[in-house]
Amino acid sequence: MLWELFNSPSNIIFSISLALMLLLGITELILMLVGASAQGFLDQFLPEQLLDVKHPELNFSDHHDGLWIKTLDWLYLGRIPILVWFIIFLTVYSLTGFITQIILFKIFGSYLSAWLISPLCLFLAMPLVRYSSKFIAKILPQDETTAIHSEELIGRTALIILGEAKINYPAQAKVKDQHGLTHYVLVEPQQDITLKMGQQVILTEKTTIGFKATTFIEQRAEI
DSSP states (O other): OHHHHHHOGGGHHHHHHHHHHHHHHHHHHHHHHTTOOSHHHHHTTSOGGGOOTTOOOOOTTOTTTOHHHHHHHHTTBTTBOHHHHHHHHHHHHHHHHHHHHHHHHHHHSSOOOHHHHHHHHHHHHHHHHHHHHHHHHHHSOGGGTOOOOGGGGTTOEEEEEESOBBTTBOEEEEEEOTTSOEEEEEEEESSSOOBOTTOEEEEEEEOSSSEEEEOHHHHHHHO
16 A cells, blocks of 8 residues: 555655655765765855844845745744755655545545646645744754854865865865854865865855865965
8 A cells, every 4th residue: 555655656756755855864864974964065055044043033024035035934944954944845745745645545536646736735735844844943953053144254264074175176164153153165275286184274265156265384375
């Protein structure tokens, strides 16, 4: 019964969502075991209006925020790490779809078409995603979701924690902000050198995907 439920063409989108949720969880677990994380990297793609965990609920009468930002804020994006939010979304969406299809099968003897059930369950899942995210936000440590404007990290010392950084081939690094909170960013060298894992560098410039960085020796040479 379960295999037929998962394998049915009408439920394929929910099966994919469930599999992707498991893949994200396993990937994050592996990254944590090697001293890295995808959370900070993904958070930097959020709109800056959502990056401050202490921001109040957006006022829907305030036309300066924009409908898109208000919708993301209503869904609690930015209040918890985006990777955690995606895992919640995929879990709730897939379970909503499977449960709805089981109910429909019991009543009508067949599953609803994927073209109809997928958007319907997306609509049904959003309030559940919001309240699930709200619950998780209350139990997660506050420093995991706090973020600042990325430009404020320029000039700070970062540590390469995953991979080797070359020009056009960034590596992951971690850096602490003025509040002592850790952020995970992508860095690539400002000059034609290789920045190796475990090396400390200075963030010098914001790029579209992360930061340019230089070594302490090169920074002193420029001075």
